[in-house]
Amino acid sequence: MNPRRFLGLALLLGAYVASAPAADQPKHVVLVGDSTVTDLSGWGLGFRQFAGEGLKVSNAARNGTSSKSYRDEGRWTEALALKGDYYLIQFGHNDQPGKGPARETDPTTTYTENLARFVDEVRAQGAQPVLVTSLVRRTFSKTDPTRLDSAHGPYVEAVKRLAAAKQVPLVDLHARSLAFCEDLGPERTATFNFPDAAGKNDTTHLDARGSAVFARLVAEELRQALPELAPALREDPHAALLSDLTYGTAAGEKLLLDVSVPAGEGPFPVAILVHGGGWSGGDKATADGGAGIGPWFGPLTAAKYTWFSINYRLAPQHRWPACLDDVLTAIRWVKANAAKFNGDPARIALFGHSAGGHLVCLAATVPDDSVRVEAVVGFAPVTNHEQELPRRGGLSPSLQKLLDRPKEITPESLGLLRAISPLNHVRPGLPPFLLIHGDADQTVPIQQSHDFQAALQAHGVECDLMVLPGAAHGLAPWAQGDPGYIDRYLGWLAGHLQPAASAPPVTP
Numbered sequence: 001m002n003p004r005r006f007l008g009l010a011l012l013l014g015a016y017v018a019s020a021p022a023a024d025q026p027k028h029v030v031l032v033g034d035s036t037v038t039d040l041s042g043w044g045l046g047f048r049q050f051a052g053e054g055l056k057v058s059n060a061a062r063n064g065t066s067s068k069s070y071r072d073e074g075r076w077t078e079a080l081a082l083k084g085d086y087y088l089i090q091f092g093h094n095d096q097p098g099k100g101p102a103r104e105t106d107p108t109t110t111y112t113e114n115l116a117r118f119v120d121e122v123r124a125q126g127a128q129p130v131l132v133t134s135l136v137r138r139t140f141s142k143t144d145p146t147r148l149d150s151a152h153g154p155y156v157e158a159v160k161r162l163a164a165a166k167q168v169p170l171v172d173l174h175a176r177s178l179a180f181c182e183d184l185g186p187e188r189t190a191t192f193n194f195p196d197a198a199g200k201n202d203t204t205h206l207d208a209r210g211s212a213v214f215a216r217l218v219a220e221e222l223r224q225a226l227p228e229l230a231p232a233l234r235e236d237p238h239a240a241l242l243s244d245l246t247y248g249t250a251a252g253e254k255l256l257l258d259v260s261v262p263a264g265e266g267p268f269p270v271a272i273l274v275h276g277g278g279w280s281g282g283d284k285a286t287a288d289g290g291a292g293i294g295p296w297f298g299p300l301t302a303a304k305y306t307w308f309s310i311n312y313r314l315a316p317q318h319r320w321p322a323c324l325d326d327v328l329t330a331i332r333w334v335k336a337n338a339a340k341f342n343g344d345p346a347r348i349a350l351f352g353h354s355a356g357g358h359l360v361c362l363a364a365t366v367p368d369d370s371v372r373v374e375a376v377v378g379f380a381p382v383t384n385h386e387q388e389l390p391r392r393g394g395l396s397p398s399l400q401k402l403l404d405r406p407k408e409i410t411p412e413s414l415g416l417l418r419a420i421s422p423l424n425h426v427r428p429g430l431p432p433f434l435l436i437h438g439d440a441d442q443t444v445p446i447q448q449s450h451d452f453q454a455a456l457q458a459h460g461v462e463c464d465l466m467v468l469p470g471a472a473h474g475l476a477p478w479a480q481g482d483p484g485y486i487d488r489y490l491g492w493l494a495g496h497l498q499p500a501a502s503a504p505p506v507t508p
Contacts, residue, residue, distance in 0.1 A: 026056040027232055030084030032070070032118070034093050036135045037061035039242055040340065041205035043135065043173075046215025049237035049263045055229070058082050066094035066103035067114035076118070080125060086229070087122045088218075089115065090173065092134035092155040093204070107154035112162055119166055130225065131163045133174035135214060138193065138203040140186045148178055169225035176217040194339070208261050208342035212237050237263035239301045243285070247310065247333040248326070251318065255326055256311050258284055259341050260297070262304040266342035269349065269497040271300055272334055272373075273309040276354030278398035279323055280316065284309040290474045293353055299486045303494075306343030308334050312359070316401040320420065323402075327359045331371045347497040349375040353475055354444060355398070357381025358422065361433070361452070365425035375496045377434045377489060380444050380473055383452040385417035387445070423448075426455045432462035434492050436485065438471025438478065464492065 029051070036042040037059070044059040051057050060079035062070065070076055070091065079087070091114075095105040105111035115131065122129040133156045141147045156174045163170040181189045192210035196202040206214060216237070223230040239262045248255040262268050275282040277291035287294025293309065300307045312326035331348070338345040350373055352360030357378040364376045385399065394407040395417075405413045418424050433456055437449040449465055456463035466489065468482050479486060 024054075026054050027086065027229065028056045028058065028082070028084045029086045029088060029229075030079055030082050031057065031059045031061050031088050032076075032079050033061040033088075033090035033132070034065050034070075035061070035063040035205060036093055037088075037090050037132075038063060039211075040245075043206060043211050043215040043218055045208055045240055045242065045261060046206075046211035046213070046237065047218055048240035048242075049212050049261070050215055050219040050234050051240075052232045052234050055232040058084060061090075064094060064103075065091070066099065066105060067091040067111055067118075068095070068105050069103045071114065071117075072102070076121075080121065083125070084127055086128045086130060086226070087118075088130045088132050088171070088222075089118050089122075090132035090134060091115070092152050092159070095155060096151060107158040111155060112158050115159065115162055116166065119162070119168055128169070128226070130169045130171060130222070131159050132171040132218070133159045136174055136177040136181060138181055138189050140189075145186055146182065148181055150174070150178060171218055171221040171225055173214070173218055173221065176221060177214055180214075180217065207340050209266055212263055239263060239304075248329040250313060250322065250326060250329070253313060255313075255329065256284070257330060258309045260301055260305075260307050261341045262301070262306060264304065264342075266306075267339065267344035267347075268304050268306045268342055269347040269493070269499070270334060270338050270343040270345070271296075271305045271307040271349050271351050271493075272330060272360075273307055274312070274327055274350065274352040274356035274360050275309070276352070276356045277314075278396075279320075279355045279402040280314050280398060282314075282356070284311045288476060291354070292474070292476060293351075293356075295475045295479060295486075296351060299490060303490050306338060306341050315398075316404070319404050320402050320416075323355075324359055324362060324420075327363050328366065328368075328371050331363065331373065335370070344499075346374070347499070348373040349377060349493055349497060351377050351379070352381060353379040354473065355382060358383065358420075361422035362420065362425065364431055364433070365422060365427065367427075373431055375432050375434070375493060377436065377493070378449070378452075379436050379475060380438065380441055381422075381435065381449070381452075382444050383421060383448045384423040385421045386414070387448055387451070389417075391445075423452055423455055426452075426459050426461065428459045428461065430456065430459075430461045432464075432496050434464050434466065434489060436466045436468065436489060438468045438473065440470050441473045443473035 031037050031044050037044050038061045039045040039059050048057050062075050094103045095111050119129045134152045139149050141149045193201050193203055194207050219233045239260050241260050243258045244256045246254050247257050275293045282291035286292045310330045313322040335345045350360035358381055361378050361381050361383055394409050435449040437446045439446050453463045453465045471478050471481050
């Protein structure tokens with residue numbers, strides 16, 4: 001064989017092997033549709049809870065879109081760019097009359113044509129389209145209260161005809177959800193409703209609990225329509241993680257958090273996680289390293305907490321009190337939105353490590369009911385900035401960045417350090433505290449936790465201190481030295497976050 005030809009074939013084969021998907025690579029499902037498919041108000045979150053390890057889920061659904069506007073707004077291009085293996089496509093709610101010319105379609109013409117284009121373009125990309133009929137609206141008839149009033153009929157039939165004509169797998173969610181709700185009846189079906197922004201009873205959208213209930217129907221139908229996906233779909237839901245939700249904006253910057261949503265009836269206790277990193281580093285998703293808070297994720301998930309891990313503005317780009325302001329904003333946002341994620345806004349605990357411990361301990365002292373929580377857990381928290389001055393010979397580099405002050409101690413900087421130290425804001429009526437600290441911590445001396453505990457108890461505030469022998473500052477090795485400490489802090493939380501009464505379980 002010609003050497004040059006052999007080399008060309010070898011390079012071509014190498015490129016093919018490099019680009020071929022690994023045998024154990026997860027299958028990628030992309031969800032496309034309107035608000036009833038999204039993670040925050042549809043069955044998308046629940047579908048994530050049924051996805052096994054062999055399934056990756058991307059949710060490209062968008063609020064308010066129809067089969068027409070989804071393409072016109074460029075959403076379809078974005079969805080195709082995700083390069084999914086399967087595309088679950090559900091439209092209809094916003095295609096109906098009365099939605100305006102930018103969204104309305106006719107079920108027998110434009111609606112069918114739009115869906116047909118979606119199908120063809122997914123296939124052209126080498127992926128598998130799946131058509132899904134619209135989730136039913138949970139509005140019962142005034143003349144026959146045992147039956148739902150469904151306005152989706154013509155659109156549902158159009159989807160079914162197209163699926164048959166193009167031999168596309170079909171998930172008839174409309175029929176399944178209609179029968180399910182009618183079997184439950186109006187009273188039990190109403191447990192999936194929640195007040196919208198105007199306080200009106202919303203019979204279209206879903207909170208986290210309803211999302212899992214109706215996603216089960218999708219998963220069951222999908223197992224029948226695509227048997228090859230059945231092994232990747234769980235029989236029972238598990239916790240799902242949503243990343244990069246916006247909880248506010250400040251100085252032109254989006255404030256982001258991640259939320260882990262447990263599966264089950266709920267509502268579940270809530271934990272707000274605040275990472276450390278000297279007020280100038282760290283991240284909500286960092287698992288390892290000195291500022292890593294990964295050791296919290298697994299235990300809280302297993303204990304069925306709805307937990308929110310937040311980012312906040314960092315120094316030196318953002319000076320004090322930006323980071324504290326962001327923590328307070330996050331607390332208010334979580335209290336207002338916890339129920340959407342199956343969390344109980346009346347059972348919130350703050351978690352903070354190091355600088356994050358400083359922020360949660362200080363936030364808990366703010367005399368404002370809008371940020372009042374039920375418990376605080378400080379992991380090696382900084383509670384007295386003045387205490388470290390002699391050891392460090394002045395302000396630490398982290399405090400210099402945070403406060404925009406030199407290392408040298410001035411009356412102004414000393415006053416500021418005292419003002420931002422939780423120790424100096426202790427008062428009666430604060431929530432209970434649990435402090436966890438290693439006695440070998442060379443970054444934040446354990447004496448700070450001893451002093452903070454004494455101050456809290458002197459004001460009648462409950463505070464327990466868990467001392468970890470030989471533990472240094474970073475969280476990761478703590479469980480190795482004391483494997484039982486996680487169970488102890490979870491037990492402390494369980495005793496301080498008593499569950500509220502829950503509704504009777506509802507499953508298909």
